[in-house]
Every structure is written in structure tokens, then in C-alpha cells.
Amino acid sequence: MFRSIKNMVGGLLGWTESRSGVISFVQPILTHRVPRDAKWWYVFGSASLMFFSIQVVTGILLATMYAPSAAEAYSSLQYIDQEVPFGWMLRALHAWSSNAMILMVVIHMSQVFLHASFKFPRELMWMVGVLLLFCTLALAFTGQIMRWDQDAYWGLGIGAAIVDRVPVLGNQMRNVMLGGPYIGGATLSRFFALHVFVLPGLTIALIGAHMALILKNGISEMPKPGMVVDPKTYVEEYEERIKKTGVAFMPDAAQRDMVFCGLMLIIVGFLAWYLGPVGPNGIPNPTIIDANPRPDYAFLWIFTAMALMPPQIETAVLLIAPPIVVLFLLGLPLISNRGERAPSRRPGAVLAYVLIATALGTLTWLGVVSAWSPVMDAWTSLPTPVKYLVGRTPLEMQGALVLQHSQCRNCHSLGGEGGLRGPNLDNVGSRKSWDQLVRQVQQGGGNMPAYGKNLSSAETTAVVAFMTTLRNAGAPESSIPGAMERQSSPDQAPKAVASEAGK
Amino acid sequence: MSTTFKNISALVGGLLAAACLQACGKISATDPADTVVASLPQAAMTNYAENCSACHGANGVNGAARQLADANYLASVGRDALINITTNGVPGGFCPGSGPASLAHWNPKQVAEFVDGMLDAWGKNGVALSIPWSVKLAPAGNASNGQAVYAATCQSCHGAPGATVPSASGSVTDPNYLRLITNQGLRSAILFGRPERGMPGWSGPFPHQAADRKLSSQEISDVVVFLRSTASQKQ
Known part of the structure; x- marks a missing residue:
């Protein structure tokens, strides 16, 4: 009985092998020799690959249920979380395995850098690896957009504002990125295409190249002081050593990979089950009270660096x-x-690594705990300083309400109270003209997202009218840089602005 | 090679130190409850400081929105309507309300405690006006009558509609202003005035008018309709 099954399997394999050559292709890959001392240090690359595979599987399953349209994305996520059996677990796995993948890639890269495994003849492996790092981060960023919640909106808004700074082409680049001047349905569609087609395809191709290079050049040995890499003799020496002392990848090295990957899988599975899916965190509207927009961990350090940098050098x-x-x-x-x-x-090199790691770690930590990335409801009720309300017109008073209601002070301070991410507004009327303020509110810029879609023209006009009163008493209009001739009209706003803003 | 790395290390270290210094100088968190002074009972005050004072001012006065520390206003609106406004906010206005459906999530008991605290602290000896406060109870208005009333009692401060010279207290016929304020907001402003800013309510005194000139409920409705007629409502 067993013998006949064995014969059948053997016959099938022989039949396949004689026609495809698959076994003679795979066998040398599995049994290629790796250095004997390549122990637990070398498991992180495999773990990155495993998490990428999990992302592909969970991602495909999610794509069968996710609706990539601005109107439905949010509710389709809620549907997956609440209606689909174990849908929440699927989303949680996708999110936590994404975090784990970034972590593994970073550890893998750290190990390669500290052991200088990138030296001859593995330069190309390092370069492909760097491209894979960027692909991983791009997948994480575009994946965060898929949640289509407040974090996504702010991440995009700030990303668009950065792109907008590019001289000459900035505007066009932002339009390409967002599919128009504002964040809308077109934005989600193109980020969906990037996240599920372009980036995974690119990543798979690069992983293939990375692996092919591993087979070509072999895994580097553990570094030993005094063992110098010399391109003239390295390849010969390495092959000799491997022949003498190397072990087959399967099973000697692969079993460590399997144990580590299995352990990581259990940890990520537990995190997913225990902590649940990430987001969605509130519908994407920057004027909503109670928002606490923060990018995902991998990008928190950028967010912090931007908040701390003096605006002149940004x-x-x-x-x-x-x-x-x-x-x-x-x-x-x-x-x-x-x-x-x-x-x-x-x-x-070690000092440079420690400094960079400390800097990124510190910036990330500050991004989590600091006051200038506030838990936003802490700012919602700081009163407008009384002196800024004396002698204001009814429209300007409404503008003060818009400013409070739209949570401008989450980022901007007034009278020394409020957020510190944006410039303070105490003297904003001296720095910017009416037209510049309208443009800033509607289109954003610097690190500020555009509010054009979230404030009506009347609200924009009112808040700009209020802000133009925030300047040194008696400062002449002509002292404001770029100030346009303002019509003295009973309706406060220059006519052109009122009609242009009327959408 | 190693000198390059040393230079880079020095640069990164310098930047890191600068970032830390910047961070130390920049962190400043303020809890509104620490800075807002309100004469309300403790629980109500905390709720007020965290949710209302941004617009209504630190002690119910001197905010951009309506003064709440106004005994006559509180008495005229009455406890039930105050609870309704506190719970649901002002439809069409900026006030989002603080009830269970809002982001403040006050339960009905908290809302009632808050309103009672407000009436207790700011509503003592308030006199309810005989003129209906709510637009729902107000008579229908007439724009041409309203124009005459406006010209006599409002225009000297707020200017004639379409005037080219800015008026002393700012235009109330600005179309953008009218798009942001509800009819109830206009009626309340005319009826109760803005005492903290020197704007008289229904009982005057109005500039260049007899000292005992008072506005009737009908006249207030007329002015509201007139103001609304000066701007086409786009919204």
C-alpha cells in the first residue's frame, strides 16, 4: 500500500521533473551553502519576507471587501470590522504585520550596516535592499491612506503641502498626487492603485532581485576583526571557506528562520487579536472637533521634525x-x-548608526508624548483673548467663532495659548494681506492642510476678516507685505474675494 | 573614509542636540480648566471651561459668541430651552451642543447640572422679558417696516445697507455675516443686545431717539426680515 503511494508520488515527481526541471532548479537553491557562523543574526531578512507574504494574503482578502471610493471606503471598513466574520482580525493582522514588517526591515538593515555586509561583492544587494525599504515605507504610507479617516486626511494634507513647496513644479506635482487641488475621491483611487498594484508589484520584483543576488554572492560571514575585504581576492577566499566550513541552507539555516518566523507570527497574531485593527479614526474632515491626527509610527519622526524645525529652514x-x-x-x-x-x-560607522537611531527614536518618542502634537480636545476651549474682540465688527466676531470652531488653535496659538505646530496668529494681519490669508486658508501650504473644502466662502471671509484685525495697532496697511489695495466697502471683503470664494 | 564619518557624526550630533533644545523650549501644555475662571459650581465649571468658554468667554462674558452671564437672557430663555440648546447646540449656528450625541458626551444629568449651575451663578434676579425670545413664537415680519425701524434705531451705528464708508460698529448687512448668523441669532442680538460691547437691547437707549423708545416684538421681527432681505441667501 505505502509502497504503491510512494511509487505514484515518485512517478508524478519524475514526470514533472523530466518536463519542467523544477526540482533541479529548486534543489540547489534550497541546499546552497551558507556560512556556519550565520546564526540568529541572519533571521530578520526572512522574517521581513514572511511578513510581506502575510501582507499579500491578507491584502488580497481585504481587497475583495474594501470599496476604494471616497464615499464608501469608511463604511466598507466598518462593514469589514463589524459584519464580516473575523473581518476585524483580517484588518488587525494586515495592520500589525505591516508594523512588524517595517520593524524587521529596519533591524535587518541595521544588522547589514553594522556588520558591513554591504561591502564587496554585495553592493547591489544593499542598493536593492534600500529600494525595498522605500517600497515598504511607501506601502505603509499608502496603506494608511486606505483607512480614509482623519489620520489619512492629515497625512495626505501635509504630504501635499510638502510637495507644494517644490519650486516651479510644486503645484502640478500636488495636483498629480491628489488628482486635483484638494483631497477627494480621485485621491483615494490613485493611492489605492499604488497600494494594491504598483507598489506590491515593484516589491515582488525587487525581492526577486534581492534573492537572486543572495544566491549569486552568498550570505556574508560574521565579521571578524582583521578579516579584511579585498575585492581582488575576496570571492575566491569566500568560496573556499564556504566549501570547507559552510552548511546547507536547508535545513541548517532554514530551521532557525522557521523558528524565528513562527515566534514572530505568534507575537503578531497575539497583538492583532489583543489590540485589534488600527483605525478608522473618525471621518476625514479637518474642522471636526476632537481630532487627534497623527501619522502612523513609521512617519511620526518626520511629523515631529517638521514641528520642531524653524519655519525659515523648512x-x-x-x-x-x-x-x-x-x-x-x-x-x-x-x-x-x-x-x-x-x-x-x-x-x-557605529557612532553614526547610534546617533541616527537615537535621533529617530527621540523624534518618534517626542511625537507620541509632546504638547505640540496635542490630544486636540485639550485646546478646544481656550477663550479668544478679550483684547482681540474689542471693537470688532459683527463679521469679524463671526470670524473669531470660525477660528475657534474650526480648531485653528490646535496648531496656532493666540495670546500665547494654543498649538505650536503653526505660526502664532497674534500678529498675522501684519504678516499677510487679505488675499494671502484667503489663499492660505483655502489651499493650505507650509505644513497646513487646505481648508477650501471644509469652510464655506462666508466662513473663510469671516475668519480672514478677523485675522486681518490681528496686527499692531496703527500699523499702516502699506506695511503689510504684498497687501493689495483693499476697497473700503460696507461688506468688509473685497468684492473679488467674495465672488471668487463663492462656490 | 573615517574622517567623513566623523564629520557626519558631528553634524548629526549637533542637529540632535539642537532638536532637543528646541523641544524643551517649545513644549507648553495648558489645561483650559486651569486658566478659565468661571464662577460656576466645580463640575459645571470644568465642563464649561472645556467646552464652552472658547466662544462664550472665560466667565460667560467677553467671548465672541453670546454673553451667557446675563441674568435677563437666562431668565427669558428659560431652563427647558437652555437644556435643549446645551444638549443639541444651535441649528445652523456654530454651537455644537454638548449632549450625548455630541463629542462632549454629557449625559442628561450633566446637562441639567450645568444649566442649573449657570442659572444659579449668572441668572439670579433675572427678569423674563414679555417679548417672546424664540423666533418660533415671534410674529411674522415685514421688510419695509423693518427698513424704517432699522434706519431709525440701528443705522447710526451699523450704517446704511450698501454704504461705502465703514460704520462705527460694523455692518450687519454684510452678506457673509448674514450667511453665518441664523434668524434666531439676529433676533437674540436685537432683543438682548450685546451688553458687554455696549450694544443696547430692545429697550434702548438708541442714539438720536427718545430715551423711552423701545422695540416691540413685531418691530424686531420686521428688522430681522429686512436684514435677511438685504442679502440673497446662497446657503
Whole structure:
């Protein structure tokens, strides 16, 4: 009986092998030799791959139920959470496994950097890995948009404001990103396409390249002080050592990967079950009271850096820093592809790593706890300073109400109280003209999201009328940079603004 | 190579230190309940400070929105209507209300405690006006009568509709203003005035008018209809 089954399976495999060559293709991959000392340090790459696979599976299942339209996205998430059996678990797994994937990728990259595994002949592996890091982060960012809640709205609004700073092309780039000047249905559609088609496809292709390069160049050994990488002799020496002391990937190294991946799977499964899905956190409308917009953890440090940076250097830093970071990461193995690999012989690299890790960690931690990224209901009821209400017209008083009601003070302070993410408004009427204020409120800019869709033209006019009164007493209109000639009309607003704003 | 790394390390370290210093100087959290002074009972005061004082002012006065520390206003509106407004907010206005359906999530008991606290602290000796407060109980208005009343009692401060020179107290015929204020808001403003800002209510005194000139319920309705007629309502 058993013998006949064994014969049948053997026959089937032989039949398949003789026609496809699949076994002779896979076998050398599974049994390729890896260094004997490649122990627990080397499991993080495999864990990243496992979490990516979980993302693909849970993502496909979610895509069968998620409605990528601005009107339905939010309710379809609630449907998945509440109506679909174990739908909440599916969303929770997708979210927590995404966090875990980022963590594994970062640990994997740290290990490769600290052990200098990127040196000859593995420069390309590092570069492909850097691209995979960007793909992972892009998947996380676009995935956060899929929730289509307040966090998504703010993440997008601030992202669009950053893109908007690019000289000359900024406006067009923002329109391409959002599918128009404002965040709307077109925005969600294009981020959905990125999240489920473009980025996963790219990631799979890059993972393939990463793996092919592993097979071509082999896994690096644990670094030993004094064991110097010399491109002239390295390949020969490595192959000799591997032949002598290496072990087959399957099962020697693979079993450690399996144990670690299994452990991670249990932890992420527990987190998903215990903490549940992430979001959606309130419908996307920036004027809603009680909002607490924060990006996901992976992007919190950017959010903090933006809040702490002096506004004068923001544009310069935002436009110059990312290309430098990208070029540095990609170019690292080209700068240094030979010499010592042991951390003890590379104090500069270790110090740089510790500093960068501390900086990112500190910024993330500040983003979680700090007052300028407030739990927003803490600010909702600070009274407008009385002196700013004396002698104001009825329209300006309504504008003061709009300012309070729209939660402007979550980010802007007035009379020394309120958020510190945006500039204080005490003297805003001296800094900006009527037209500039209308533009700022409607289209956003700097790090401020656009409020054009969320405030009526009357509300915009009222809040701008109020803000133009916030300036040094007696400062002449001509002292305001870029001030237009304002008509003295009984209706406060210049006619052009009133009609243009009337949508 | 190592000098490059040293330079980079120094740069990153400097930036990090600068960020930490910036962070220390920038953190300032204020709990509204610590800064808002209100003469309400403790629980009601905390609720007021966290939800109402932004618009109605620190002690029920001197906010951008209606003064609540006004005994006659509180007496005229009455406990039931105050509970309704506190729970549901002002339809068509900015006040979102604080009831169970709002984001403040006060339960009915909290709303009642708050309103009673407000009546107790700010409503002592208030006299309910004989003129109906609510637009629902007010007579229908007539725009041309309203125009005459406006010209006589309002215009000297608020200016003629369509005037090209800004008026002393600002326009009330600005179409944007009229789009943001409800008819109830207009009626309440005319009836109770804005005492903290020197605007008289229904009983005057009005500039250039006899000292005993008072507005009737009908006249107030007429002015509201007239104001509304000056701007086409787009919303």
C-alpha cells in the first residue's frame, strides 16, 4: 500500500521533473551553502519576507471587501470590522504585520550596516535592499491612506503641502498626487492603485532581485576583526571557506528562520487579536472637533521634525534632505566597499548608526508624548483673548467663532495659548494681506492642510476678516507685505474675494 | 573614509542636540480648566471651561459668541430651552451642543447640572422679558417696516445697507455675516443686545431717539426680515 503511494508520488515527481526541471532548479537553491557562523543574526531578512507574504494574503482578502471610493471606503471598513466574520482580525493582522514588517526591515538593515555586509561583492544587494525599504515605507504610507479617516486626511494634507513647496513644479506635482487641488475621491483611487498594484508589484520584483543576488554572492560571514575585504581576492577566499566550513541552507539555516518566523507570527497574531485593527479614526474632515491626527509610527519622526524645525529652514530642509538621504543610502557601498567589516574596527560607522537611531527614536518618542502634537480636545476651549474682540465688527466676531470652531488653535496659538505646530496668529494681519490669508486658508501650504473644502466662502471671509484685525495697532496697511489695495466697502471683503470664494 | 564619518557624526550630533533644545523650549501644555475662571459650581465649571468658554468667554462674558452671564437672557430663555440648546447646540449656528450625541458626551444629568449651575451663578434676579425670545413664537415680519425701524434705531451705528464708508460698529448687512448668523441669532442680538460691547437691547437707549423708545416684538421681527432681505441667501 505505502509502497504503491510512494511509487505514484515518485512517478508524478519524475514526470514533472523530466518536463519542467523544477526540482533541479529548486534543489540547489534550497541546499546552497551558507556560512556556519550565520546564526540568529541572519533571521530578520526572512522574517521581513514572511511578513510581506502575510501582507499579500491578507491584502488580497481585504481587497475583495474594501470599496476604494471616497464615499464608501469608511463604511466598507466598518462593514469589514463589524459584519464580516473575523473581518476585524483580517484588518488587525494586515495592520500589525505591516508594523512588524517595517520593524524587521529596519533591524535587518541595521544588522547589514553594522556588520558591513554591504561591502564587496554585495553592493547591489544593499542598493536593492534600500529600494525595498522605500517600497515598504511607501506601502505603509499608502496603506494608511486606505483607512480614509482623519489620520489619512492629515497625512495626505501635509504630504501635499510638502510637495507644494517644490519650486516651479510644486503645484502640478500636488495636483498629480491628489488628482486635483484638494483631497477627494480621485485621491483615494490613485493611492489605492499604488497600494494594491504598483507598489506590491515593484516589491515582488525587487525581492526577486534581492534573492537572486543572495544566491549569486552568498550570505556574508560574521565579521571578524582583521578579516579584511579585498575585492581582488575576496570571492575566491569566500568560496573556499564556504566549501570547507559552510552548511546547507536547508535545513541548517532554514530551521532557525522557521523558528524565528513562527515566534514572530505568534507575537503578531497575539497583538492583532489583543489590540485589534488600527483605525478608522473618525471621518476625514479637518474642522471636526476632537481630532487627534497623527501619522502612523513609521512617519511620526518626520511629523515631529517638521514641528520642531524653524519655519525659515523648512522648505530648504524638506527639499534638500530627502535627496541627500536617498543618495547616501544608495551610494554607501560605493563610498566604502572594502576593508574591515567588524564593528569594533569601524567606530565611526557605529557612532553614526547610534546617533541616527537615537535621533529617530527621540523624534518618534517626542511625537507620541509632546504638547505640540496635542490630544486636540485639550485646546478646544481656550477663550479668544478679550483684547482681540474689542471693537470688532459683527463679521469679524463671526470670524473669531470660525477660528475657534474650526480648531485653528490646535496648531496656532493666540495670546500665547494654543498649538505650536503653526505660526502664532497674534500678529498675522501684519504678516499677510487679505488675499494671502484667503489663499492660505483655502489651499493650505507650509505644513497646513487646505481648508477650501471644509469652510464655506462666508466662513473663510469671516475668519480672514478677523485675522486681518490681528496686527499692531496703527500699523499702516502699506506695511503689510504684498497687501493689495483693499476697497473700503460696507461688506468688509473685497468684492473679488467674495465672488471668487463663492462656490 | 573615517574622517567623513566623523564629520557626519558631528553634524548629526549637533542637529540632535539642537532638536532637543528646541523641544524643551517649545513644549507648553495648558489645561483650559486651569486658566478659565468661571464662577460656576466645580463640575459645571470644568465642563464649561472645556467646552464652552472658547466662544462664550472665560466667565460667560467677553467671548465672541453670546454673553451667557446675563441674568435677563437666562431668565427669558428659560431652563427647558437652555437644556435643549446645551444638549443639541444651535441649528445652523456654530454651537455644537454638548449632549450625548455630541463629542462632549454629557449625559442628561450633566446637562441639567450645568444649566442649573449657570442659572444659579449668572441668572439670579433675572427678569423674563414679555417679548417672546424664540423666533418660533415671534410674529411674522415685514421688510419695509423693518427698513424704517432699522434706519431709525440701528443705522447710526451699523450704517446704511450698501454704504461705502465703514460704520462705527460694523455692518450687519454684510452678506457673509448674514450667511453665518441664523434668524434666531439676529433676533437674540436685537432683543438682548450685546451688553458687554455696549450694544443696547430692545429697550434702548438708541442714539438720536427718545430715551423711552423701545422695540416691540413685531418691530424686531420686521428688522430681522429686512436684514435677511438685504442679502440673497446662497446657503
